[in-house]
Amino acid sequence: MPGQIKIDDGAGNYTVLTNGGSLGSDKTITIPNTTGTMALTSDISTGGITIIDEWLMTANTTEANPIINNLSRSTIDGFTQLGSGMTVSSGIWTFPETGYYFVGYSGYYQHQANSNVVNMRIQATTDNGTSYSTIKINQNRGGSGSWGSESLFATVDVTDTSLVKVKFDFDVGGTTPAATLYGSSTSGVTKFTFMKLADT
Numbered sequence: 001m002p003g004q005i006k007i008d009d010g011a012g013n014y015t016v017l018t019n020g021g022s023l024g025s026d027k028t029i030t031i032p033n034t035t036g037t038m039a040l041t042s043d044i045s046t047g048g049i050t051i052i053d054e055w056l057m058t059a060n061t062t063e064a065n066p067i068i069n070n071l072s073r074s075t076i077d078g079f080t081q082l083g084s085g086m087t088v089s090s091g092i093w094t095f096p097e098t099g100y101y102f103v104g105y106s107g108y109y110q111h112q113a114n115s116n117v118v119n120m121r122i123q124a125t126t127d128n129g130t131s132y133s134t135i136k137i138n139q140n141r142g143g144s145g146s147w148g149s150e151s152l153f154a155t156v157d158v159t160d161t162s163l164v165k166v167k168f169d170f171d172v173g174g175t176t177p178a179a180t181l182y183g184s185s186t187s188g189v190t191k192f193t194f195m196k197l198a199d200t
Contacts, residue, residue: 051083051196057183066091066167093166095158098200104193106151109181111142116178120150121169128163
């Protein structure tokens with residue numbers, strides 16, 4: 001017997017939608033007793049990460065709050081931008097669209113004086129820069145000539161791209177220059193990573 005696809009109105013009443021002659025048995029689709037619009041398959045998102053962007057600090061800096069200069073999108077082998085990209089102006093980063101984002105900041109530095117504390121921070125604003133909150137901080141105290149590296153990660157709920165933004169700091173107390181944060185255009189010495197994880 002040819003199979004049939006049926007619509008159940010929830011009360012046990014069926015309407016034949018189509019005759020599925022190649023089906024091995026009857027198939028039933030249950031539609032809730034409410035008003036709605038059915039999407040086409042072309043309208044259904046496949047999900048997954050839709051935005052990946054990575055930037056480098058291409059030259060050294062001694063102290064920056066925020067990091068402003070020598071910022072460039074990565075061209076290192078193995079990286080390819082996915083989807084829309086980030087924009088940055090005066091060290092303030094703007095997201096391309098709303099959503100939940102992974103934000104990463106990693107850096108390699110050398111202390112230039114004894115007992116100075118290196119602070120690397122990710123800061124976020126929800127009011128277009130009127131105020132900022134530190135959403136992740138790593139600290140390191142070292143002697144002159146000692147090396148260090150830090151990796152910071154945070155998630156940001158970008159509900160409005162004109163209001164929710166981030167910045168990255170490299171702050172050192174004591175003698176100037178107290179430490180050097182290294183940059184390069186050919187390796188990920190200091191870099192910034194952004195991934196959209198999901199819609200908000």
